[in-house]
Amino acid sequence: QSALTQPASVSGSPGQSITISCTGTSSDVGGYNYVSWYQQHPGKAPKLMIYEVTNRPSGVSDRFSASKSGDTASLTISGLQTEDEADYYCSSYTRGGTIVFGSGTKVIVL
Amino acid sequence: QVQLQESGPGLVRPSQTLSLTCTVFGGSISSDYHFWTWIRQPAGKGLEWIGRMYTSGSTNYSPSLKSRVTISADTSKNQFSLNLNSVTAADTAVYYCARGGDFAEGYRIDHWGQGTLVTVSS
Numbered sequence: 001q002s003a004l005t006q007p008a009s010v011s012g013s014p015g016q017s018i019t020i021s022c023t024g025t026s027s028d029v030g031g032y033n034y035v036s037w038y039q040q041h042p043g044k045a046p047k048l049m050i051y052e053v054t055n056r057p058s059g060v061s062d063r064f065s066a067s068k069s070g071d072t073a074s075l076t077i078s079g080l081q082t083e084d085e086a087d088y089y090c091s092s093y094t095r096g097g098t099i100v101f102g103s104g105t106k107v108i109v110l
Numbered sequence: 111q112v113q114l115q116e117s118g119p120g121l122v123r124p125s126q127t128l129s130l131t132c133t134v135f136g137g138s139i140s141s142d143y144h145f146w147t148w149i150r151q152p153a154g155k156g157l158e159w160i161g162r163m164y165t166s167g168s169t170n171y172s173p174s175l176k177s178r179v180t181i182s183a184d185t186s187k188n189q190f191s192l193n194l195n196s197v198t199a200a201d202t203a204v205y206y207c208a209r210g211g212d213f214a215e216g217y218r219i220d221h222w223g224q225g226t227l228v229t230v231s232s
Binding site: 003052098 | 147149156157158159161162170171172173174206210213215216217218219220222223224225
């Protein structure tokens with residue numbers, strides 16, 4: 001299984017909105033509503049931000065929202081803040097019963 | 111609150127077996143709806159899902175690692191383990207253990223260990 005495709009980096013100024021894409025296939029992203037998003041700061045373990053395409057766990061800011069269309073999922077960060085600077089990974093359940101992660105996107109706050 | 115802690119050697123010789131253990135605190139690995147999962151991350155690179163074990167003992171492994179990986183559990187110690195054999199330098203990474211949910215929980219991975227660096231070198 002190949003990693004889901006994400007842009008290497010996305011940047012924005014404080015207060016702006018940015019969107020990160022995550023492209024897979026009909027065997028993963030397009031076939032199931034089991035897409036999750038994780039935030040990872042340097043030297044730290046990833047943190048779950050979104051699950052089941054659009055759901056936020058308790059405690060995650062509502063500035064984070066997500067959606068899916070066909071084989072592509074998207075994560076939007078609104079009102080960008082300096083603490084949002086981190087790496088972001090999508091993941092999806094796959095037809096083979098496994099999980100596949102995205103290639104990762106570095107969010108840069110200008 | 112569930113917490114996970116990885117333990118094991120930080121250095122493994124090439125062609126040998128990498129063995130790590132994850133101890134789970136604040137929750138039982140025998141609980142329903144959860145998968146016990148291993149994920150790794152080479153330095154400066156992305157996350158790679160290795161595999162998972164369900165409460166029943168059933169397992170799923172990444173196709174690229176399936177021939178070399180075994181995940182098992184010791185319920186009496188509330189631990190689960192990773193064995194990766196025939197390692198090479200390409201297996202050098204930070205290894206994370208984590209708790210994942212099944213379909214009822216959207217297959218999300220909601221609790222992670224802090225990670226442990228394993229270096230493969232002679």
